[in-house]
Amino acid sequence: MKRIIKESKYIFLTLLLLLVVKSSFIELYKIPSGSMVPNLLVGDIISVNRLAFGFQPPFIDTLAKIFPIKERYLGKWSRPKRGDIIVFKFPLNREMTYVKRVMAIPGDKISIRNKQVFINDQALTRRSLQFDDNEVDDRIKNYQLQYFFEKIAAEKEFRIAIDKKNVFKNTFEEKVVPASTYFVMGDNRDYSHDSRFWGFVNEDEIIGQPNRIILSFRLPGFNKEFGLRKNRVLIELK
Numbered sequence: 001m002k003r004i005i006k007e008s009k010y011i012f013l014t015l016l017l018l019l020v021v022k023s024s025f026i027e028l029y030k031i032p033s034g035s036m037v038p039n040l041l042v043g044d045i046i047s048v049n050r051l052a053f054g055f056q057p058p059f060i061d062t063l064a065k066i067f068p069i070k071e072r073y074l075g076k077w078s079r080p081k082r083g084d085i086i087v088f089k090f091p092l093n094r095e096m097t098y099v100k101r102v103m104a105i106p107g108d109k110i111s112i113r114n115k116q117v118f119i120n121d122q123a124l125t126r127r128s129l130q131f132d133d134n135e136v137d138d139r140i141k142n143y144q145l146q147y148f149f150e151k152i153a154a155e156k157e158f159r160i161a162i163d164k165k166n167v168f169k170n171t172f173e174e175k176v177v178p179a180s181t182y183f184v185m186g187d188n189r190d191y192s193h194d195s196r197f198w199g200f201v202n203e204d205e206i207i208g209q210p211n212r213i214i215l216s217f218r219l220p221g222f223n224k225e226f227g228l229r230k231n232r233v234l235i236e237l238k
Helices: 002-024 060-066
Strands: 026-030 044-049 085-089 097-104 109-113 116-119 125-128 146-153 156-162 172-176 181-185 206-218
Antiparallel strands (some): 044 206, 085 097, 085 206, 125 146, 146 156
16 A cells, blocks of 8 residues: 555656646647648647746646736746747637747837738848648648748748738738737738737747647648658757
8 A cells, every 4th residue: 555655656746747847848739720831730749948938837827727817927038039939828818829930029110011021111031932842731732822931030031831812911001019019920921810910919928939840740631641740750940
């Protein structure tokens, strides 16, 4: 009996440690939509660094459901930069988690004209990208996407997808990003529900920063066949 109690304690402490690590240090997140194509695909499982911008107390997400907690960080040592991918609580429903790319930071002016993004009156530069969409979800292949590299800072360039036949959100009137908030967009520009539609992300809604694709699976409902994407294992995110 004593042995069972002792082993139960070890199991309990191990589980508690794993939960603490998940809630404060590192967390796995599964990509549920194609809004970040071509960089993240449906079925990607990514690791999220919850320490990227500051320290969040263990179980803060659970505690926030019980108590009126406004500040999720005990201390901050960094802030998202233009071009960073972040994971955050969806401002209109904090039960949901979103992943998008930061396009504008506090104080920036942002506008979109004919699908061209302008930051502080400067157009972001693009260059064509030859992208093999063999692993992209079958449903998305029908969108006739065009792929580009887009540069948002001297050292930050990333891939985006644009459907020139989709004219639903070609323009966005200029706005100044308020203090402690961020303007985010999906890399799959014409198939992303983001700040163009529902506004800015508050700094205290940010969970962390993805740093790596751990595994990736083709999922039923998005692809004809289920299976592991062997070329998307332990890939560093940019």
